[in-house]
Amino acid sequence: MNLTELNRIATAMVAPGKGILAADESSGTIKKRFDAIGVESTEENRRDYREMLFRSKDAMSQYISGVILYDETIWQNAKDGTPLIKLIEQSGAIPGIKVDEGTQGLPMCPGELVTVGLDKLAERLKKYYERGARFAKWRAVIDIGSDIPSMTAISVNAHALARYAALCQAAQIVPIVEPEVLMDGDHDIDRCYEVTQRVLNTTFQELRVQRVALEGMVLKPNMAISGKKCPKQASVEEVAEKTIRLLKACVPAAVPGIAFLSGGQSDEQATAHLNAMHKLGSLPWGLTFSYGRALQAAPQKAWSGRPENVAAGQRAFSHRARMNGLASKGEWQSSLEQKAA
């Protein structure tokens, strides 16, 4: 393992002004997104949609540091035959790959999930590296309910995240470690804080036990935020203040970067939260976005599967990428949203 090189890539993934495009929706998830805009989820439509994003020159070269791909996409070619991964490389962004294989019910723990995909992972990583992937992603899902999460669910998911991260580093690939505490439910921000703290502490403990080099990874956490159905929604300032307090308590400064998931926040909320965190002063790690929905909802709507809407889709994507790029430096203002294309 060349840790200097892993650290160089991890640092580039969270460079100020840039963040990660999470375009790694699995087949089920992209179908849901396409259903919402009335587009059939065929291989060709998925290719055309993602090609539109990767050919958005302004966004990709100025505001996007890396792109997380799904297995199908990393092997796909653009309409003119250029591999999609080449489009990403040509824009200056780093290609990455989702390597988990989704979730399964956790035995003995009703309602809880464990992420799977460790079998043959070493072989898969080797192929992805040869294809050009320089980072990977694995998402663990932790749900909040009246008597969950159990410590069992937290431990097994942390253990799997660390197994994955160690295998990535051995394959010279930067692992994005994503333990997502879902924002579904009616819990308040303090409950989210408390659960996320347990999850992050357990995850870092496992990473240490399994000898993962913290200097060669990126953390992708949720923010400390109110559940979607919580009657009392925390303000932008409270989310920013509590998230930074939580991360400072749990994430060692050796970690080069943290890139948030958006988790179902509105586009503008996700931007405002990241921006407010940067207003709180200097931080020990790079702090940016790795958004799926909060970067793509607008371009999906603008595109709606029509070739004549490609330019509009690219404008919508560039706008969100620029807004989040500014937020990653604390330079975003809500007035910039009104000037949208």
Ligand SMILES: O=P(O)(O)OC[C@H]1O[C@](O)(COP(=O)(O)O)[C@@H](O)[C@@H]1O
């Ligand atoms: O359930 P899936 O298909 O694995 O996808 C989950 C999505 O969650 C993410 O980890 C975060 O996405 P959001 O920003 O939309 O929450 C994406 O990288 C990924 O596409």
